[in-house]
Amino acid sequence: MMFGPDTRRASTREREAYFLEYAASVRDAAGPVPVAVTGGFRTRAAMVAAVGDECDVVGLGRPASAYPHVARDLLDGRRERIELPAVQVGARRLVSRLAPLHTVDSALDLSWHTDQLHRLGAGKAPDLTRPWWRTAVTATLRNGPGAFVPKRG
Structure with a gap:
């Protein structure tokens, strides 16, 4: 992350x-x-x-x-606000030359949370320190090379 x-x-x-x-x-x-x-x-x-x-x-x-x-x-009133980790791609200068950062960050954020659900489903605790690149790799393996390509025009 x-x-x-x-x-x-x-x-x-x-x-x-x-x-x-x-x-x-x-x-x-x-x-x-x-x-x-x-x-x-x-x-x-x-x-x-x-x-x-x-x-x-x-x-x-x-x-x-x-x-x-x-x-x-x-x-129970133990929490009043939810703050989620900000998940963003690294190598921002390079990535911004290849694709809009907003699109990549949105896909990465969704994939990061999907990875957390997979961990929970496997009986593991969420990994809030999961690096962005690991999520990018698993998203690409799970969804193919188009994982970070915008689906809407």
């Missing part, structure tokens, strides 16, 4: 629970079916506020892959 300044866009860092507006429209269409929302929840306060009006369940996919007991800690 590469630690350093958070290079995510300011709008990404500031927004939380970015699917709540969409969830409201789903709730209208779903009627009595429970609605779950996941994506960007970082504070206990936002989760508590969302449950009820906007949704019935809050999902914590990436946070739970790094901190398996995060839901318990939030419910």
Whole structure:
């Protein structure tokens, strides 16, 4: 993993629970079916506020892959905020010549969390110090050479 300044866009860092507006429209269409929302929840306060009006369940996919007991800690009040490691590719000058860094960092972040889920599935603890290059290698082996190629135009 590469630690350093958070290079995510300011709008990404500031927004939380970015699917709540969409969830409201789903709730209208779903009627009595429970609605779950996941994506960007970082504070206990936002989760508590969302449950009820906007949704019935809050999902914590990436946070739970790094901190398996995060839901318990939030419910017990031991944690008010979730801070996830910033996973970024190294060799940034070189990589930026080959592909947009935002695209590579996003794919790497997703792959890093996928690796944590594989560890949990194998009965191992998450490895929060896993280096970026190891994740890049496993993502390429798992998904082929197109692992870091944008899928949307």
